[in-house]
Amino acid sequence: MSDKLIEVQEDTGVVRLTLNRPKALNALNTALLAELDSVLNDLAQRDDLRAVLITGAGEKSFVAGADIAEMRDKTPEDARRFAMQALTTFKRLERLPVPVVALVNGFCLGGGCELALACDWAVASDNALFGQPEVGLGVIPGFGGTQRLPRRVGPAMALDLVTTGRKIDAQEALRVGLVNRVVPQAELEAVAEELTKQLAANGPQAVRSAKQAVHDGMDQDLESALALETSLFALSFAGSEQKEGMGAFVEKRKPNF
Ligand code: CAA
Numbered sequence: 001m002s003d004k005l006i007e008v009q010e011d012t013g014v015v016r017l018t019l020n021r022p023k024a025l026n027a028l029n030t031a032l033l034a035e036l037d038s039v040l041n042d043l044a045q046r047d048d049l050r051a052v053l054i055t056g057a058g059e060k061s062f063v064a065g066a067d068i069a070e071m072r073d074k075t076p077e078d079a080r081r082f083a084m085q086a087l088t089t090f091k092r093l094e095r096l097p098v099p100v101v102a103l104v105n106g107f108c109l110g111g112g113c114e115l116a117l118a119c120d121w122a123v124a125s126d127n128a129l130f131g132q133p134e135v136g137l138g139v140i141p142g143f144g145g146t147q148r149l150p151r152r153v154g155p156a157m158a159l160d161l162v163t164t165g166r167k168i169d170a171q172e173a174l175r176v177g178l179v180n181r182v183v184p185q186a187e188l189e190a191v192a193e194e195l196t197k198q199l200a201a202n203g204p205q206a207v208r209s210a211k212q213a214v215h216d217g218m219d220q221d222l223e224s225a226l227a228l229e230t231s232l233f234a235l236s237f238a239g240s241e242q243k244e245g246m247g248a249f250v251e252k253r254k255p256n257f
Pocket of ligand 1: 024069
């Protein structure tokens with residue numbers, strides 16, 4: 001692995017980002033966040049992008065949180081700036097027009113858990129450990145955890161995690177809906193390949209519209225959200241993808257998107 005803080009690999013329009021500070025368990029510092037932001041800015045411009053997978057370098061950690069050594073001497077104003085930097089980058093990730101999947105390969109704590117929450121969904125290895133331990137450091141989550149966590153797992157579970165700071169294992173994370181799947185660590189690589197194939201096999205515009213419908217709809221009342229779905233559904237009949245997808249089904253062949 002190179003000395004870049006974000007490694008970028010690509011296969012058939014599916015981009016895999018690896019956060020690369022393994023000696024610090026991939027803790028998020030200003031430099032790493034800036035590099036991630038720049039990579040995401042470039043990806044957001046690409047029409048040929050199909051999906052993004054995000055993981056941590058090494059076998060031990062996805063991300064062990066924001067960098068505590070860097071934060072230690074921050075003033076309130078510095079802390080605000082640091083949080084705003086992360087929030088802007090996480091929003092950029094969340095708003096990519098394609099699915100973003102976290103491959104959680106170990107510690108997923110503090111800012112790491114908040115990063116996973118900014119992804120559309122997550123697959124965890126069986127050794128993953130999740131938590132928002134900030135209160136033990138005398139602070140609260142600052143990269144969106146108090147807001148995205150309750151939206152993902154409900155307010156009671158979120159309050160449990162952010163007030164006790166306790167860590168939960170992958171099975172509990174699965175049970176509470178923090179992750180979608182748990183696999184043995186040795187199989188995470190195979191899952192990444194399988195996901196790449198699955199995500200690249202679907203109609204790319206349909207996948208983008210499906211993400212848009214869920215994300216934009218969640219911010220609206222049900223009636224408006226259903227109207228949004230109807231519009232996007234109707235629009236999907238305007239392009240070549242629907243003709244190819246439905247044509248392939250009727251002709252008993254695989255679609256070629
Ligand atoms: N920031 C900076 N460095 C970190 C780090 C972090 N969040 N987490 C781990 N590291 C560093 C350690 O300092 C250590 O560095 P050295 O080898 O130079 O001493 C190296 O990574 C390996 O860590 P450990 O020796 O501690 O490894 P371990 O296996 O014994 O423990 C761990 C692993 C339980 C994850 C432990 O490292 C730990 O508790 N880390 C901090 C977790 C945490 O509190 N995260 C929340 C941070 S605050 C936050 O994220 C705020 C926010 O919302 C924005």
